[in-house]
Amino acid sequence: MLKRYLPFLSWIPEYNRSFLLKDMIAGITVGVMLIPQGMAYALIAGLPPVYGLYAALVPNLIYAFTGSSRKLAVGPVALDSLIVASSLAAMKLANIDDYISMAIFLALFVGSIQLIMGFMRLGFLSNFLSKPVVSGFTSAAALVIAISQLKHFFGLEISTNNTLKTLQAIFGALSETNFYDLSIGFAAVLVILGLKRLNRKLPAAMVVVILSILGIFFFMVNDTDVHIVGQIPKGLPAFKMPQLDIDVIIKAFPTAMALAFIAFAEAMTIAKAVEDQSNEYHTEPNQELRALGISNIIGSLFQSFPANAGLSRTAVNVNEGAKTGVASLVSVLVVGLTLLFLTPFFYYLPKSVLGAIILVAVYGLVDLKYPKQLWKQRKDEFFLLVVTFLTTLLIGISQGIIFGVLFSLLLLVNRTSKPHIAILGRIKGTDYFKNVNRFSNDIELFDNILVLRFDGQLYFANKDYFKTELYKNIKEKRGALKYIILNAEAINYIDSSALNMLSQVVNDLKTKDIALLIAGVIGPTRDILFSSGLVKKIGKENLFVRTSEAFEYCTNQKEKNSIQDKVSLQSKTKHL
Structure with missing residues (x-):
């Protein structure tokens, strides 16, 4: 039980000394990467750079x-x-205070919600972010981030x-461009x-950060010519309760x-990708x-302020051979030592350099290949991607993800409201029953028998569609119909609305002697058929294991026969 909540207890006892060097190299590399990234991302959040290091x-440390x-x-x-x-x-x-x-309170609030969701076992919610939504959202967010940094550039x-x-505002103020900042950022x-x-x-x-600091320190006559980070508090963050x-x-x-x-959702996407690549452990x-x-x-x-898994840092961690959370502990040590001893050196760091770091980082997040692929293969999902992209770009980040999920659900409902329905016929000389539209030359059809397959769950959103299609095909038999065989292999659920519709259909068919x-x-x-009592109306003798039977x-x-009867009537619900 303890290992479930503290997973490090699973790998610490089995820690192999051969892992240590790889974990240390990965940890140092990620730690060095975290310093400029952390300060840059704090600027994106509108906070002083030191809060990125915090x-x-x-x-x-806690996540490790x-x-x-x-x-x-x-x-x-x-x-x-x-x-x-x-x-x-x-x-x-x-x-600013x-x-x-x-921003600090948001970290507490977000963490509390995530913790509650974890104990309520709501991890499955990440499945509601489809790839078109994630792609459109990420590409738009990358552009929003890039545009937000142009002012520093x-x-x-x-x-x-x-x-x-x-x-x-940027286009309106181009005449006021600081060419020192622009040149440094571009370089x-x-x-x-x-x-x-x-x-x-x-x-x-980190190389660019060091070079730019040295350049400003030694060569700039007047520090006001360039927008620099300025004073960064020295020392580890103090304990302080967020304002409630x-x-x-x-x-x-x-x-x-x-x-x-x-x-x-972002963290799980990254974690699953890493897990699939290494296949060394399971992400829960x-x-x-x-x-x-x-x-x-x-x-x-x-x-x-709110923290999360970083895609670029995780990729570096993996590429450098990290094996366990020890790599994260090493990167924490690097950041901690920086806060204790090195923050004065960042005084002369140009903000345009942090902007340049962000611009390069987000460039790889804009995906053009996937939209092209969707345009050729799935236009409905392409429009879902475009809606998410435009909403995120033009209205807002939060609205983008919310609209994306809502449109995903609407698309899902639209698909399930009109699932595939196939009219089946027997392939000559066999007991195979296949779609008449796919095997038209090999199919036998019978005027008195209608074989129909419904490919989806039967529920309130598609019950009327099912009924309409059924009666349309009954009408095409022109009164010769005596039997309807419903192939229900693909029906994995029937809700109460659909059960009521089926009950009415069965009653109506009986009046027509079908x-x-x-x-x-x-x-x-x-x-469900047994627990609802619908099987009594249909008749147990009318349930079969296979369409051919x-x-x-x-x-x-x-x-x-007895075996067919037993299998066709098997149910956890007591037979009524």
């Missing part, structure tokens, strides 16, 4: 002990930081967080891309709910919710 410290994924790298991430910025901007807080307090003072207004992008092309394992972001207030809770609730769900969704929850809760007590036979009913559906009964009045 978010890279305690949440990462509680996470079921041994290779996930937790800390500040661009997408979550942008959600924090957009939601807090909408609250119009009075000053209130802004910081609300051009050295402009712009306060709005609305994407369109930001673009409009930083070229250096990062060049180093990555030379060797992807090089800590390109009912008005604050009400204001933050929609954002906290959206962020808790998005962050978990509910424990991931609990781990992220407790990491954010304890992190908020040490001045962290018998309804059902073949291939699976166990759970058969239980029902057909033999219609043509030759061949009764079921």
